[in-house]
Amino acid sequence: MPSALDTPQGAAELAESLLPQLGNRWLHTQAVAARAEEASAAVSEADRDLLVAAAWLHDIGYAPELRDTGFHPLDGARHLESLSAPARLVRLVAHHSGAVYEAEQRGLSAELAVYDREDSPVLDALIFADMTTGPAGQSFDFDVRIDEILVRYEPGSEVHNAISKARPYLKEAVERTRARMTDQPM
Numbered sequence: 294m295p296s297a298l299d300t301p302q303g304a305a306e307l308a309e310s311l312l313p314q315l316g317n318r319w320l321h322t323q324a325v326a327a328r329a330e331e332a333s334a335a336v337s338e339a340d341r342d343l344l345v346a347a348a349w350l351h352d353i354g355y356a357p358e359l360r361d362t363g364f365h366p367l368d369g370a371r372h373l374e375s376l377s378a379p380a381r382l383v384r385l386v387a388h389h390s391g392a393v394y395e396a397e398q399r400g401l402s403a404e405l406a407v408y409d410r411e412d413s414p415v416l417d418a419l420i421f422a423d424m425t426t427g428p429a430g431q432s433f434d435f436d437v438r439i440d441e442i443l444v445r446y447e448p449g450s451e452v453h454n455a456i457s458k459a460r461p462y463l464k465e466a467v468e469r470t471r472a473r474m475t476d477q478p479m
Contacts, residue, residue: 298378301326304346307376311356317429322352324430328422335421335473336414344415347385348422354386364401366392370408384408385416390423391459398451414473421470424463435467 297303305326312319329348333341353359354369361368370387387408396405410416427433427441439460446452456463 298350298373298376299343299346299382301342301345301349304349308349308353311353311359315355318352318355320430321426321428322349324426324432325351325422328426328432329418332418332421332470332474335418335470340415343382343385344418347382347389347415347419350382350386351389351419351423362399362401362404364396364399367396367401367405381411384411385419388416390420391455391463394459394462395451395455398455414470417466417470418473420463420466424467435464439463
């Protein structure tokens with residue numbers, strides 16, 4: 294078991310112990326981690342390893358052995374907490390990619406609220422990495438990625454409703470990250 298979960302290597306080892314049997318989810322996770330490395334210029338040097346670690350771990354809650362609520366950001370955060378992972382890493386996993394919107398749809402807002410959401414360049418960059426990477430690791434434009442999710446999940450489903458509501462929030466995070474990456478004023 295990795296001892297430093299907030300390092301890219303430790304996070305990658307934990308993700309690799311849980312996700313490869315999930316096929317495309319593993320491909321997606323590896324590509325999100327690579328995308329986070331590309332986006333690391335958008336965060337402070339001190340936060341770069343944390344960003345990449347969070348990218349490796351953002352979807353561990355999909356692992357069958359970690360399923361509790363069926364809401365992967367919450368299940369992943371709870372598992373990391375059980376491993377005594379740093380609180381900030383736990384919170385980033387809990388709140389990746391607009392999780393608050395889906396928690397509301399699932400009736401899990403109170404459970405997710407246990408983990409404070411940080412509004413930061415790190416969370417923005419994690420959203421950027423996830424929301425520009427397709428389900429099998431493809432590189433997608435933000436709008437293509439959102440549309441792909443909306444097609445994959447049936448209208449009226451929790452995910453479809455949540456992504457529809459979260460779209461403006463997610464788009465702003467992606468745009469802020471792009472601006473930070475290119476060092477352009479926002």
